[in-house]
Amino acid sequence: MQQNIAAPPSELRADCSRCFGLCCVALPFTASADFATDKAAGEPCGNLREDFRCGIHSQLRQKGFTGCTVYDCLGAGQKVSQVTFGGRDWRSVSREDARRMFEVFPVVRQLHELLRYLTEALTLPAARPVHADVRALLAETERLTLLTADELAELDVPAHRQRVNVLLLRASELTRAGAGRRKERRGADLIGARLKGADLRRANLRGAYLIAADLTGADLRGADLIGADLRDADLTDADLTGAFFLTQPQVNAARGSDGTKLPSSVSRPGHWTAGP
Known part of the structure; x- marks a missing residue:
């Protein structure tokens, strides 16, 4: 992972x-x-x-x-x-x-x-x-x-x-693949969803609508994020270590903080705040 x-x-x-x-x-x-x-x-x-x-x-x-x-x-x-x-x-x-x-x-x-x-x-x-x-x-x-x-x-x-x-x-x-149940959320409508602290490890979030979703502190390690709509999603303190197929435009469209952990494939946007 x-x-x-x-x-x-x-x-x-x-x-x-x-x-x-x-x-x-x-x-x-x-x-x-x-x-x-x-x-x-x-x-x-x-x-x-x-x-x-x-x-x-x-x-x-x-x-x-x-x-x-x-x-x-x-x-x-x-x-x-x-x-x-x-x-x-x-x-x-x-x-x-x-x-x-x-x-x-x-x-x-x-x-x-x-x-x-x-x-x-x-x-x-x-x-x-x-x-x-x-x-x-x-x-x-x-x-x-x-x-x-x-x-x-x-x-x-x-x-x-x-x-x-x-x-x-x-x-x-x-x-x-691996131990534990993988969450299937492909194309899911999660607009505005309350997912604070959610365990989304190795989740399939391909094409999911996560617009304005609260993903504060969520565990997204090893998740597939190809095509996921992260506009205005709150990634404050979320862990995206090992998340893959994540592009810079997706990250730029979201909100985050210094505590957000990102894969090395993307950069931390300059407009993200340090958080509380």
Whole structure:
């Protein structure tokens, strides 16, 4: 249960210095608790500067753009900017090429998410029986990220995701196997649930809705958290040691404290408080 989950490689982490602000242009958002204004897909955010940097990056939460602080392209931005389009930015290409750039960015982001999970599966010792298959699918997924823009636009990502998911499910089962009853909470509606101090060791929380759930002091060691919605979940003093398939955007969307124990695959968000 105490497996050491390494941080994802640098190519699976956002590097805004090598991107042309694609997430600030390609993606739409609606005025809400997460965004102060509306923005259509393909329309540059009003906070985007000429150098493709955010003009209010250090004040996003104060300015009403919390949604930006919990987003991570997982390296897709620099892949599309520097590889797919060879370092040409959306301001310098034709309108059609810019439209295609914005179209394929979410596709590559999905592929990078799969790369992130597959890479982590190789760090799970108990999942060794499927490591050979994981490596093969990892190589295939990386190859897909290198397709041309036109090929990426036509790619059947859901079909590929399904193939990956079969392996990730098996890796999860192998990793969570062991003494004690494992809790099955896959896709469970746990919105606002009172789970303070709950024993969720080796739990299957894949795709669970944990929005605003009270997980204060909960034991989540060795839990599968792939796709779990942790928006505004309270992880104060919770123990997520060895929890796997947990991404930085999930952690960024939650609340926590200095007492929250996290796997090494993610970093402690700067906006978390020290707690009482």
